[in-house]
Amino acid sequence: xxxxxxxxxxxxxxxxxxxxxxxxxxxxxxxxxxxxxxxxxxxxxxxxxxxxxxxxxxxxxxxxxxxxxxxxxxxxxxxxxxxxxxxxxxxxxxxxxxxxxxxxxxxxxxxxxxxxxxxxxxxxxxxxxxxxxxxxxxxxxxxxxxxxxxxxxxxxxxxxxxxxxxxxxxxxxxxxxxxxxxxxxxxxxxxxxxxxxxxx
Numbered sequence: 001x002x003x004x005x006x007x008x009x010x011x012x013x014x015x016x017x018x019x020x021x022x023x024x025x026x027x028x029x030x031x032x033x034x035x036x037x038x039x040x041x042x043x044x045x046x047x048x049x050x051x052x053x054x055x056x057x058x059x060x061x062x063x064x065x066x067x068x069x070x071x072x073x074x075x076x077x078x079x080x081x082x083x084x085x086x087x088x089x090x091x092x093x094x095x096x097x098x099x100x101x102x103x104x105x106x107x108x109x110x111x112x113x114x115x116x117x118x119x120x121x122x123x124x125x126x127x128x129x130x131x132x133x134x135x136x137x138x139x140x141x142x143x144x145x146x147x148x149x150x151x152x153x154x155x156x157x158x159x160x161x162x163x164x165x166x167x168x169x170x171x172x173x174x175x176x177x178x179x180x181x182x183x184x185x186x187x188x189x190x191x192x193x194x195x196x197x198x199x200x
Contacts, residue, residue, distance in 0.1 A: 001120055001121060001124070002056065002119065002120045002121075002122070002123040002124055002125050002126060002127055003120070003126050003127070003146040003147060004059070004116065004120060004126075004127050004129065004139065004144055004145050004146050004147075005051075005055075005126045005127070005128050005129070005145075005146065005147045005148075005149060006128075006129045006136065006139075006145050006147070006148045006149065006150075007048070007051045007128055007129070007130055007149045007150075007151075008129075008130065008131065008136075008148075008149075008150055008151070008163060009036050009150075009151050009153060010150055010151070010152055010153070010163050011035065011152075011153050011155055011156060011157045011160075012152060012153065012154060012155060012156050013156045013157060013158065014162045014163050014164060015157040015159070015160035015161065015162060015163075016131075016133055016160075016161060016162070016163045017030050017032075017033075017133065017160035017161040018030055018032070018033030018034070018035075018160070019033075019034075019035065019036040019131070020033075020034060020036055020037065021033050021034050022034050024063075024067065025063065025133075025161070027161070028159075028160070028161070030159065030160050030161075032157050032159070032160065035153065035155060035157060036153060038183075039153050039154070039155075039181075039183040039184065039185050040183070041181050041182050041183040041185075042182075043181035043182060043183075043185075043187075044151065044181050044183070044185055044187075047151070047181075047187055048081070048151075049079075049080070049081040051128065051149060052081040052084060052085055052128070052130075053080045053081045053083075053084040054084075054126065055084070055088060055125070055126050055127070055128040056088065056089075056123055056124075056125020056126055056127060057088050057089040057090065057091060057119065057123070057125065057126075057127045057128070058085070058088060058089070058090045058091065058127070058128055058129070058130065059091045059093070059116065059119070059127050059128070059129045059132070059135070060090060060091070060092055060093070060129070060130065060131070060132050060135070061092075061093055061094070061131070061132035061133070061134050061135035061136075062092065062093070062094035062095075062096060062097055063131075063132075063134075064130060064131035064132045064135075065090070065092045065094070065097070065100075065102075065105070066097075067131075068085070068090075068102070068130075069100075069101060069102040069105070072085045072086060072102070073086060073102055073103070086102075086103060086104075087103075087104065088104065089104050089105075089106060090102060090104055090105045090106065091105075091106050091108055091115070091119060091127070092105055092106065092107050092108060093108050093112055093115075093132075093135045093138075094107065094108075095110075112135075112138055113138075113142050113144070116139065116144050117144070120144075129145075133161050133163070136163065137165055137168075140164065140168060141168070141169070143169075143171070146191065146192065147176075147189065147190065147191050148173070148188075148189070148190040148191075149187070149188070149189050150163075150187075150188050150189075150190070151185050151186070151187050152185065152186040152187075152188060153184075153185055154184040154185070154186075172192075172193040173190040173191065173192065173193055174190065174191055174192070174193045175188060175189070175190055176189045176190065176191045177189040
């Protein structure tokens with residue numbers, strides 16, 4: 001059975017909206033986009049490269065897929081992360097997309113929970129979710145996430161879409177690993193509490 005792993009940037013107050021640019025996601029009038037960039041140091045870049053290159057597949061929402069599909073196919077294929085992103089399967093959750101132009105992309109059907117369960121059952125590899133806030137709410141709501149690798153940035157935004165939205169069911173997690181980067185970003189790995197106890 002494969003594992004579903006969330007790798008995401010969040011502010012200290014839990015915001016994950018529009019991390020890299022102002023125009024990524026202005027929904028709700030959010031005008032604080034691009035807040036990650038001042039804190040991206042070599043350690044953050046190395047962690048993200050390893051998390052990406054080590055994935056067996058990606059699971060993406062529509063908006064994140066479109067951003068990635070407009071960038072990654074044109075990257076430097078000598079970079080292991082770029083080569084891995086282009087080669088690996090990319091599963092896309094969308095009600096509106098019909099044609100997926102990025103190589104090895106698969107549009108999931110309407111029963112997302114069953115589709116994700118099938119992906120996890122068919123592989124021993126990690127399927128990684130990047131960004132994809134709306135998709136994440138569904139995955140979290142159905143307790144499909146096995147591990148969170150969260151890069152927590154040392155700033156408070158005060159508004160924006162939260163990784164764990166109001167109404168998220170209570171759930172116990174265990175801190176499996178943590179480290180800090182020179183720019184003050186905390187990289188925290190959380191797993192299901194029972195799983196972490198069993199593997200400790």
